[in-house]
Amino acid sequence: MRNLENSKNRVKVEPWFNYTRLSPVTVCIATICDSGKKIIVCSDTLISGPLGSAETMLKTRMVSGWTCQTAGDQADILSFLGILSPAMRRAKAQGGITESNIGILVRDSLAAAKKQKVDEVIKGQYAISYDDLLKIGKDRLPPEIFRDAMLEVRDTRLNAECIISGFADGFPMLLQTNSSGQVFVREDFAVVGEGAYLAQTILLHRAHSDVLPLARSLYTVYEAKKHAEGARSVGGYTSIGLLQSDSERELISFEGMMMLKEQYKKFGPQPIAEDLVCPDGTFRKISKVIEDIKHAAEGQTGGNKETDGGVGSNAPETAFENENWEQESGQDAAE
Numbered sequence: 543m544r545n546l547e548n549s550k551n552r553v554k555v556e557p558w559f560n561y562t563r564l565s566p567v568t569v570c571i572a573t574i575c576d577s578g579k580k581i582i583v584c585s586d587t588l589i590s591g592p593l594g595s596a597e598t599m600l601k602t603r604m605v606s607g608w609t610c611q612t613a614g615d616q617a618d619i620l621s622f623l624g625i626l627s628p629a630m631r632r633a634k635a636q637g638g639i640t641e642s643n644i645g646i647l648v649r650d651s652l653a654a655a656k657k658q659k660v661d662e663v664i665k666g667q668y669a670i671s672y673d674d675l676l677k678i679g680k681d682r683l684p685p686e687i688f689r690d691a692m693l694e695v696r697d698t699r700l701n702a703e704c705i706i707s708g709f710a711d712g713f714p715m716l717l718q719t720n721s722s723g724q725v726f727v728r729e730d731f732a733v734v735g736e737g738a739y740l741a742q743t744i745l746l747h748r749a750h751s752d753v754l755p756l757a758r759s760l761y762t763v764y765e766a767k768k769h770a771e772g773a774r775s776v777g778g779y780t781s782i783g784l785l786q787s788d789s790e791r792e793l794i795s796f797e798g799m800m801m802l803k804e805q806y807k808k809f810g811p812q813p814i815a816e817d818l819v820c821p822d823g824t825f826r827k828i829s830k831v832i833e834d835i836k837h838a839a840e841g842q843t844g845g846n847k848e849t850d851g852g853v854g855s856n857a858p859e860t861a862f863e864n865e866n867w868e869q870e871s872g873q874d875a876a877e
Contacts, residue, residue, distance in 0.1 A: 568601055568777075569737030569770040570611035572707045573745070574714045574730060574752035575759035581707050581714055581785040582756075583609050584763045586737075586770075588777025589616075597779045606630035606639065608708030609785060613735035614721070615701035621658060622702055626651040641710045645717060645725055648706055652723040656700045663698055664691065703734035709787040714752070737770030744769045756784075764802040765810055 570585040589599035603610050605627050612619045629647050633639050639647070661672040668675065668683075668691060675695075679688050699721045706717040716728040726732075730752050733741045744766040750759065763782070770776045782794040794802075 568599075568613040568775065569733065569735040569741050569767065569773070570601060570613055570703075570705055571741055571745075571763055571766055571770075572609075572611060572705045572716050572732050573750060573759055573763055574716065575750075575754050576756050577753050578714045579786065580756055580759075581609075581709075581716070582759060582763050583611060583705075583707060583783045583785065584767050585611055585735075585781050586767070586777035587779045587781055588775065590775065595777075597777050602781060602783060604791065605706075606634050608639070608644075608706055609783070609791070611705040611707075611734070613703045618655065618659065618700050618702040619704075622651060622655040622700065622704070625654045625658075639708075639710060641713060641715065644706070644708075644710060644715060645727065648704075648717055648719060649723070649725045652700060652719060652725070655702075656698065656723055659700060660695050660698050663694060667691070667694075705732045705734055707732070707785065709785070712787045714787075733766075735770075735776070737773040737776040740772050741766040741770040761802060761805050761809065765806060768806060768810065 568586055568588060571583070573582045574580070575582060583602055585601040587597045587599050587601065589596055601612055603612070603623065605623070608630065610623065610626070612623075626648065629651055630639060633643055633647055657672065664670065664672045664675050668679075668687075670679070672695070675688075675691060679691065683691070700723060701721055702719075703721065704719045706715075706719075708715060716732045718726045718728055718732040718734060720726075720734075731745050731750055733745070745762060748762045748765070750762050754762075760782075764780065767776075767780050771778060780799070782799075784792040784794070786792075
């Protein structure tokens with residue numbers, strides 16, 4: 543029997559809890575509107591795993607007056623929020639959260655959450671911390687083991703994407719993160735999750751901008767969320783909230799949701815009629831098109847541009863110039 547323990551091509555068996563871990567695969571949308579006075583946040587509530595799914599996941603959380611929308615692995619999300627939340631509370635107590643420090647706070651929190659995850663991986667496999675691996679690992683571990691450990695550190699990612707939105711001194715800000723630990727500042731809107739690409743197509747198609755009024759922006763966000771439901775991992779329930787710099791967060795009411803549903807029936811994608819037909823001549827063979835162009839060119843030039851009725855070099859050289867040339871020639875004759 544082959545000894546898998548001594549083989550270089552070891553079989554990596556995942557623990558049972560990795561297969562049953564729930565993951566909020568999702569879509570989260572945040573848009574600035576009303577000339578920067580308001581921010582709309584929207585998400586679904588689906589949480590799923592190999593054993594089932596449910597519409598019970600909270601994907602929008604308040605962190606020191608800011609909103610954090612999350613998509614990805616629940617364990618990584620909670621690890622990141624557990625570091626970001628106290629960091630923002632300290633910054634708020636020491637002088638406030640501003641445009642200059644919010645990005646640093648989010649970036650440092652992501653780095654700390656990834657280091658925490660890497661430390662767990664290294665301790666679980668080698669019974670030493672990540673710091674000890676860097677200090678003594680190269681000297682005490684076999685070269686191939688140390689190389690594998692460093693490759694695993696490199697490949698470890700924080701399986702979480704977030705949108706942090708709020709107001710810094712009255713100025714609206716959207717920060718988007720990815721699994722590589724990068725932070726991006728978005729101007730008009732930010733989208734994360736598996737349904738992000740579908741939602742983004744609607745936001746671009748509707749030409750969303752931060753100067754548009756609340757009513758139009760609200761419908762655009764709702765339509766983007768409905769379009770994102772084309773991804774299996776996006777749930778059908780829609781959660782929408784509103785942020786303003788000078789008031790507390792608001793949630794959409796039942797009447798507001800009914801209004802959006804009626805608008806979607808009117809302005810959203812419409813069913814295609816069953817009796818659509820293509821009339822004769824909708825398409826033409828390429829050979830016929832080329833033949834018509836040749837005949838038109840021959841008829842216009844008369845075979846000799848220099849001696850044909852005194853027309854000379856003023857005759858059109860291509861069939862595409864014919865229509866304008868005939869109109870100009872007719873006007874000259876009339877004069």
